[in-house]
Amino acid sequence: MPTGDIDLHDPRPADVRLLDIAKGLAMLCVRNVRPSKKHYSLAQRSVIISKNLPREFRLVGLLHHAAKAYIGDVPDEITAGWSRTERGHEERFRDVIGARFGVDLIRVPECVLEADTRTKATEIRDLMRRLDSDPAEPRYAPWDKEIKPTCAELMVNDFVGQFQDAGGKYP
Numbered sequence: 056m057p058t059g060d061i062d063l064h065d066p067r068p069a070d071v072r073l074l075d076i077a078k079g080l081a082m083l084c085v086r087n088v089r090p091s092k093k094h095y096s097l098a099q100r101s102v103i104i105s106k107n108l109p110r111e112f113r114l115v116g117l118l119h120h121a122a123k124a125y126i127g128d129v130p131d132e133i134t135a136g137w138s139r140t141e142r143g144h145e146e147r148f149r150d151v152i153g154a155r156f157g158v159d160l161i162r163v164p165e166c167v168l169e170a171d172t173r174t175k176a177t178e179i180r181d182l183m184r185r186l187d188s189d190p191a192e193p194r195y196a197p198w199d200k201e202i203k204p205t206c207a208e209l210m211v212n213d214f215v216g217q218f219q220d221a222g223g224k225y226p
Contacts, residue, residue: 062119063125068155073225076152077214079124081207082200085178093204095182097123098214103177104170105217107198113221115158117165122148122160156223169195177202 061070080098097120105117119127122145134142146161153160177197182204205213218225 057196061170064187066125068151069188071152071155073156073215073218073223074211076118076121076124077211077218078207080120080214082211083123083128085128088106093182094207095178095204096207096210098210099202099205100171100174100178102210102213102217103174103198103202104167105221107170107173108166110222112164112166114156114164114218115160116170117217117221117223118152118156118158119149119160119163119167121152126180133151156225173198 061072061075068098070215077098080101081096083097084098085095085100101117101120104119108116125148126145148159173195176195177200179204180197
């Protein structure tokens with residue numbers, strides 16, 4: 056997926072490209088472990104999270120899933136059982152991407168994690184087939200606004216636009 060010259064085994068901040076992240080996340084379908092009514096991308100989830108945060112946290116909210124643009128998305132239900140070593144590759148990418156854009160993507164603020172959880176609750180309400188294993192009441196209430204999936208091509212532009220709106224600077 057990446058168009059730049061990034062070494063997937065030894066990523067460096069100078070090799071990280073915003074457009075690679077935007078395109079990569081726009082092509083990744085969220086919650087690929089569950090059926091969805093339409094393609095709903097990780098780029099769109101990231102934009103929703105970012106827009107629902109106080110201004111000073113919007114860039115972290117937008118980029119906290121950015122490593123998945125390079126290494127793919129493994130559902131939380133699977134990664135929950137991974138060891139620290141198995142999680143290390145994604146953490147290395149988060150560190151490199153954070154360094155590129157001047158944000159800490161390792162110690163993600165609680166408000167970003169809460170916004171992510173509320174976005175997931177909204178996705179279940181609006182986009183997913185309900186499963187018996189879903190909690191009766193999610194930990195956080197869904198957002199009021201309904202999620203309507205946007206095609207990948209448009210999400211690339213939305214992601215880049217939100218990066219700029221969130222104060223992101225492309226070095």
